Amino acid sequence: MFSLFKKDPTKKLNKLLSIKLKEAMEAQRKGDIRTYSQLTFEADQIDKQIIEIEQKNTQA
Template identity: 65%
Template sequence: MFSIFKPNPIKKLKKLHDVKLEQAMQAQRKGDIRGYSQLTFEADEIHKEILALEEKNQNK
């Protein structure tokens, strides 16, 4: 009944994923390949979490 008041973790993770990808792009433009690699890895891990949560929600 009050599910509209619960925070949506998927939405929060998607926003964080977008931020990490933006930071990675900026690092790549500056020539910081290690920073780009690290940020891309972090974005990939966040994306995996998103997929797991979406799959969990579909199975309910």
């Protein structure tokens, strides 16, 4: 009944993922490959968290 008022935990992570990917793209365009690599790594970690949360939700 109260699940209607629960916040979606993946919504915040998806927004953060989008920001990281945008920053990575901008770093790549500037030629800063080291920053690009770091940001894509962080984005990958966020993506793994999202997948893990979604799998938990489908199992429950």
